[in-house]
């Protein structure tokens with residue numbers, strides 16, 4: 001726990017109804033945090049909140065900008081100042097070419113990128129006024145460079161890296177900290193649909209522990225599993241033509 005306040009620190013987690021967000025809610029609640037859990041699925045959120053005392057359900061859709069502002073106000077009022085926000089809500093929609101479904105791009109941009117911006121819009125001024133707070137943005141190792149079937153998803157995750165890193169420089173003087181989270185493969189409903197091999201895959205509980213540890217250490221970049229993340233960052237240093245040939249060849253279905 002990082003806060004020195006008498007009250008337990010308050011963390012807001014979006015995308016908390018399943019996968020990494022649900023596991024992180026349980027992990028942080030077990031570490032003594034008061035957790036505000038957000039997602040659209042009210043019934044899943046209700047079950048999560050019923051099963052753990054410190055978790056409180058605040059249902060909402062991150063693509064609803066006005067709704068996010070109201071929700072943040074309600075959390076702040078009912079649970080106390082938000083010390084940490086984990087902007088984790090996201091969708092993975094693989095692309096399937098040569099058919100080009102622009103709707104996959106629209107939806108991915110709206111949830112992964114627009115949804116994050118809708119949460120940041122009320123959070124940044126709120127935390128800046130208090131000169132305190134940490135915002136963690138869940139990107140992905142898919143944001144480091146292009147990957148097959150990831151033209152829409154990867155574009156949003158790369159954009160989140162740029163957004164988060166730029167924001168970190170701008171808000172540092174207001175006492176607000178930004179952490180970027182880049183998981184490798186994590187076993188969740190989102191990856192259960194994948195038919196290809198997922199190297200170094202870990203459980204959502206393991207991912208949650210690694211994120212919680214990184215947040216408590218105040219890390220700016222939380223990426224795991226270490227070997228997979230390091231490998232991807234390393235091959236991303238290659239000349240771009242070599243990178244695309246290497247990754248395309250290694251993952252080719254032909």
Ligand SMILES: NC(=O)c1ccc[n+]([C@@H]2O[C@H](COP(=O)([O-])OP(=O)(O)OC[C@H]3O[C@@H](n4cnc5c(N)ncnc54)[C@H](OP(=O)(O)O)[C@@H]3O)[C@@H](O)[C@H]2O)c1
Pocket residue numbers: 014015016017018019020021038039040041042044060061062063088089090091092111115138139140141182183184185186187188189190191
């Ligand atoms: N699993 C992986 O291997 C992996 C790897 C790298 C990064 N990530 C990232 O980790 C995050 C969590 O993914 P996951 O694997 O845990 O997937 P998941 O189990 O499918 O969880 C996604 C969560 O996002 C919520 N969500 C989706 N759209 C939303 C919206 N419009 N408003 C509010 N909540 C919304 C979902 O809840 P509702 O449907 O109830 O709204 C759900 O709780 C995502 O950002 C994903 O890109 C995952």
